[in-house]
Amino acid sequence: MLLALDLFYLHKIIKMKKLLYITTTTIAILFIGCSSNEGQINPITDGYDRKSMLVNIADNIIIPSYNNLDNKILDLKTSTDIFSQNITTDNLYDLRDKWLKAYTAWQRVEMFNIGKSEEIFYIRKMNTYPTDVPRIEANIESNSYDLVNQSNNYDAQGFPALDYMLYGLNGDSMLVLDKYTSNNGYKYMSYLADLVLNIQQNTNLIKEYWNSNRDAFVNSDGNTATSSLNLLTNDFIYYYEKGLRANKIGIPAGRFSSSILPNKVEAYFRKDVSKKLALEAINACHNFFIGKAFSSDQTGESLRTYINYIDKNNTLSNNIISKLETAREKIETLNNNFVEQIETNNMEMLYTYDAVQEVVIELKTEMLFSLNISVDYIDADGD
Numbered sequence: 001m002l003l004a005l006d007l008f009y010l011h012k013i014i015k016m017k018k019l020l021y022i023t024t025t026t027i028a029i030l031f032i033g034c035s036s037n038e039g040q041i042n043p044i045t046d047g048y049d050r051k052s053m054l055v056n057i058a059d060n061i062i063i064p065s066y067n068n069l070d071n072k073i074l075d076l077k078t079s080t081d082i083f084s085q086n087i088t089t090d091n092l093y094d095l096r097d098k099w100l101k102a103y104t105a106w107q108r109v110e111m112f113n114i115g116k117s118e119e120i121f122y123i124r125k126m127n128t129y130p131t132d133v134p135r136i137e138a139n140i141e142s143n144s145y146d147l148v149n150q151s152n153n154y155d156a157q158g159f160p161a162l163d164y165m166l167y168g169l170n171g172d173s174m175l176v177l178d179k180y181t182s183n184n185g186y187k188y189m190s191y192l193a194d195l196v197l198n199i200q201q202n203t204n205l206i207k208e209y210w211n212s213n214r215d216a217f218v219n220s221d222g223n224t225a226t227s228s229l230n231l232l233t234n235d236f237i238y239y240y241e242k243g244l245r246a247n248k249i250g251i252p253a254g255r256f257s258s259s260i261l262p263n264k265v266e267a268y269f270r271k272d273v274s275k276k277l278a279l280e281a282i283n284a285c286h287n288f289f290i291g292k293a294f295s296s297d298q299t300g301e302s303l304r305t306y307i308n309y310i311d312k313n314n315t316l317s318n319n320i321i322s323k324l325e326t327a328r329e330k331i332e333t334l335n336n337n338f339v340e341q342i343e344t345n346n347m348e349m350l351y352t353y354d355a356v357q358e359v360v361i362e363l364k365t366e367m368l369f370s371l372n373i374s375v376d377y378i379d380a381d382g383d
Contacts, residue, residue, distance in 0.1 A: 045223070046309075046310065046372070047309075048306055048309045048310075049301070050221040050222075050223075050229055050306075051218055051219070051221040052300075052301045053229065053291070053300075053301035053302060053303075053305070053306060054217060054218040054220075054221060054228055054229060055218050055301075056291055056293075056300035056301045056302065057232070057288075057291070057302070058210070058214050058217055058218055059214075060291075060293035060294060060295075060298070060300060061287070061288060061291070061292075061293065061294055062109070062112055062210060063210050063211070063214065064293070064294035064295055065105075065108040065109045065112075065284075065294050066109055066203070066206060066207045066210060067207065068105050068108065068294065069102065069105040069106060069108070069109055069203060070203055070204070070207050072098070072101050072102040072104075072105040073102050073105075073196075073199055073200050073203055074200070075098045075101065075102070076095075076098040076099060076101075076102045076196055076199075076200075077196050077197070077200050078098075079091070079094050079095040079097075079098040080095060080192065080193055080196045081193075082094070082095075083095045083192075084189050084192075084193055087177065087180050087181055087185075087189075089177060092166070092176065092177055095166065096166050096167070096270075099159070099162050099163075099166055100270070100273060102159070102199075103159045103267070103273075103277065104276065104277065104280050106126060106127065106159060107277055107280035107281040107284055108280070108284045108294070109206075110123060110126075110127060110239060110243055110281070111235060111236050111239035111240070111243070111284065111285065111288065112232070112235065113235045113238075113239065114228075114231050114232055114235055115209055115210075115213060115217075116205055116206050116209035116213075117206050117209075120202065120205060121151070121154065122202055122205075122206055123243075124151075124154040125147075125154055125157055125158055125198070125202055126158040126159060126199065126202065126203075127158050127159055127160060127266075128154045128155040128158060128160065129155070129160035129163075129247075129264065129265075129266055129267075129268065130155070130160065130263055130264050130268055131155055131156065131158075131160035131161045131163065131164050131268075132155040132156045133164060133168070135152070135153065135155065135156040136156045136161055136164060136165075136191070139153070139156060139191060140184075140187045140188055140190075140191045141184075141187070143187050143190065145191075145194075147194060147195070147198045148198070157195055157198055157199075158195070158199065159199070159267075160266070160267070160268075161195055162192070162195055162196070162199075163267050163268065163269045163270055164269050165188070165191070165192050165195065166269075166270075167269035167270050168268075168269035169188070173269070173270075180192075223372060223373070225374065225376060229373075230373050230374075230376070231376070233303065233368070233371070233373055234373070234375065234376045234377065236285070236288060236289075236303075236363075237360075237363045237364055237367075237368070237375075238377055239285075240285050240359065240360065240363060241360050241363075241364065243281070244278070244281050244282060244285065244356065245353065245356045245357060245360060247264075247266070248266055248274075248277070248278045248281065248338075249278065249331075249338075249349060249352055249353045249356060250353045251264050252264045252265045252338060252339075252342055252349070253342055253346055253349035253350055253353060254342075254346065255350065255353050260342050260343070260346055262338070262339045262342045262343055265338045265339050265342070266278070266338075268339065271337045271338070271339050271340070272336045272337045273336070274336070274337060274338035274339070275331060275332075275334050275335065275336045275337075275338060276336070278331050278338075279328065279331055279332065282324065282327060282328050282331060282356075283328070285324065286321070286324045286325075286328070288302070288303075289302060289303050289304055289320065289321070289324070290302055290304045290321070291303075291304060291305065303317075303367065303371075304317045304320075304321070306371060307320075307367060307370055307371065310370050310371065311370060316362070316366055316367065316370060319362055319366075320359065320362045320363065320367065323355075323358045323359045323362060324359055326355050326358070327352070327355040327356045327358065327359055329355075330351060330352040330355040330356070331352055331356075333348065333352075334348060334349065334352060
């Protein structure tokens, strides 16, 4: 079975071939004729102002979410520097707190795997779990590793690797400090610092990308396989289906295997924040769908308003919102610690998976059909 985020790698390969998935309506235009603009195909339009929607998403959701993540990572970097200079229990606790706040902020941006993010495999570098403990230990021992270019280090970096470095060393979160004060402590500290620096540098690249490419993003308002909204909508659905539904719930609960896999829970070494991260993720998906601004309760043009423009009865958008709320309520009922939940009452995890899956059906079939957007990835888990 693929590792939880190996599905993302498959997705990237498939996305390079996304022109194979042009809508049948677009194909039909090829036979009708070309426009007078040097033979280019006239874009299909339903009259909806896609650009206004892209402006709201970029200015009020994506860019503020990355700015927030960047700020939280800066705090994480500061705490790491303090800890490296003064290895105390209090400084370790502060570092753990900053890690969790940054990891929580991460949940707001993971769905936006577009542009620079896709180019540098940002998602895989930031949140591939379960993290590869033997690989991390080998990197630390050798004191020689490449976190930028070597794909075999994707699962030895990012937030899951920090989870291990802050909670998993010595197999006991209370003994972590001993590793940093041991004879080889400087190696562990060096790796910890490099992990945080790499997270910061990669996030800066994405933040700079959005600052530089915001206008190009909002101006790409057509309906083609490579238009902004088509790419973004597919990445949103892919994240919800794989990053949230499968990775956070289905895979650990054994939905795709013959047995439960609690070691594949997000934040496995901290454990008791797995529900917190899942709730943050589904809230981010809900807010994106309704066009809710990151820093206020204001809502703007969004997938919901686009669907309502097509479906005057608002039936589809109401169904999606209702099922998102049901899925969130099911997550709320789970143990804060998903490992304990899986090991003591896994049926509740599977019921939660089913509730989350109900939204996939609405997004991937009904919504895409309504908006005339084609799926640009292949489902790899057989559901």
